[in-house]
C-alpha cells in the first residue's frame with residue numbers, strides 16, 4: 001500500500017469507526033471483500049506464470065545488441081496469483097454491469113452484448129490500418145455506413161470520423177472553423193462559451209488559440225440570447241453551445257442563436273455529448289449548427305470510463321465540410337467507396353486542415369456503434385431518446401418535494417435531473433449524499449457540475465434502467481436526503497462499507513503516484 005499512501009489515500013479499514021472490525025481479522029480482509037497489495041509487493045523473483053522451453057539454438061548474431069542485459073523489473077507471479085490479483089481488484093470496482101451509473105453528462109448505459117460479439121469478429125478486430133485497401137473493404141464499408149447514419153440522424157452535410165473522443169472532436173470542429181476563417185482571410189479570435197459549459201469547451205477553444213468569453217445563463221437555465229447577441233461582432237469566430245445543455249434542458253433559442261451568429265459571420269459549434277436525449281427527434285442541422293461532435297461511446301453505448309476508448313466523430317455543415325481532416329472515407333458517385341488521402345485530396349478535400357490522428361479513428365467503437373444503430377433502427381433510436389427523457393423526469397418528479405430542483409418549474413427536463421444541496425442541515429452538502437450513495441450500493445451521480453447550480457447533483461438514469469431499478473435509487477436518494485436534512489453525523493464519514501473510505505481527492509488528482517517506485 002506504500003505507493004497509494006504516498007498519494008494521501010487512506011486505506012479504508014483504518015477509518016475511525018471501522019477500527020473494531022479491523023482488529024477482528026489479521027489478514028486485513030473484510031468478510032469476502034479482500035484487500036490486495038500491488039502486484040510488485042506480491043511478486044517474487046524466479047516465479048513465473050508460464051513455462052518456457054529452453055532455447056534450442058543461440059540468438060542470431062545480428063540481433064545480439066537487442067538482447068536484454070538483465071532481468072526486467074517485473075513482478076514475478078504464478079498464474080493463480082495473477083488471476084486472483086486481478087479478480088480481487090475487480091471486486092473493489094463498480095461497473096455498469098453491477099448496477100446503474102447515474103453520472104450526469106456521461107451517459108453510462110447498458111452495453112448490449114451483441115455489440116461485443118460483432119466487434120470481436122476477427123475481420124473487424126484484427127484489421128490493421130496499413131493493410132492494402134482491397135483487403136479491408138468491409139472495414140471501410142462499416143466506416144462509411146456509420147458516417148451515413150450520423151449524417152442522416154443529424155441532418156448535416158458531412159462527418160469527420162477520425163477524432164477519438166468528445167474533446168478531440170471539439171478540437172477538430174474548432175480547427176475546421178479556424179481553417180474556414182483562414183480561407184476567408186479573417187483573423188477572428190474570440191469564442192463565446194456559456195457559463196454552464198463542460199470544462200472541455202473553454203479548454204478546447206483556448207487550446208485552438210482562441211480567447212474564451214463566458215456568456216451568462218437566464219434564471220431558467222438557458223443561454224441568455226440577448227446577452228449573447230450583445231457580444232457578437234467581427235472579432236467573434238463562433239460560439240460553443242451544448243444542446244440539450246448541461247442543466248439537462250433543451251435550448252429553445254438554438255435557431256435564433258445560430259441565425260444571429262451567422263449574421264455576424266461566425267460559426268456555431270454544438271457540443272453533442274447529450275445527443276442521447278434527442279437522437280431521432282431533433283436534427284441539429286435544422287437548428288443551424290455548423291459542427292457537432294457525437295460521443296459514440298455515450299449515445300450509441302460502447303463501454304467507456306477511466307479514459308477508456310471513445311470516438312468523437314464531428315458532423316459538419318456545408319460551410320465547414322471542405323475543411324474536414326484526412327483521411328476521409330466517402331462513397332463516390334460511382335457507388336464505390338473511396339479513401340481520400342494526401343495523394344488524392346483533390347477529390348473534394350483539397351482544403352482539409354490536416355489530420356487529427358494517424359489513421360481512421362476507433363474501429364472498435366465504429367463497429368459497436370453501427371451494431372447498436374442497426375439493431376435499434378430509426379424508430380428504436382427515437383425510443384431511446386424518449387425513454388431516457390422519461391426516466392430522468394421520473395427521477396426529477398420523485399425527488400423534487402425533498403431536494404430543490406432549480407429549473408423544474410420551467411417544465412420537464414431532458415435526459416438529466418438536476419438538484420441542488422440548498423436546504424440540507426448546516427455542514428452537510430452534496431458530497432455527503434454522494435458518499436452515502438456508495439454505502440447504498442450505487443455509483444454517485446455527477447457532483448458540483450454544472451457550476452451554475454449550488455452543490456449541483458446531476459443525475460442521468462439513461463433509458464436502460466427499469467422502473468424497479470429507478471425506484472430503488474430514488475428510495476436511497478430520498479433516505480440520504482432526509483438524513484442530511486436531520487444532520488445525521490454518520491453521513492460525514494460515509495462510505496462505511498466501501499473498500500476505501502473518504503479519499504484526499506485533491507491530492508489524489510494532483511499528485512497521483514502511478515509508478516512503482518522501485519521500477
Ligand SMILES: *Cc1c(COP(=O)(O)O)cnc(C)c1O
Nearest residue numbers: 105165166167198200273295310
Ligand atoms: C463527455 C462530455 C464531453 C467530453 O467528451 P469526451 O468523450 O469525454 O472527451 C464534452 N462535453 C460534455 C457535455 C460531455 O458530457
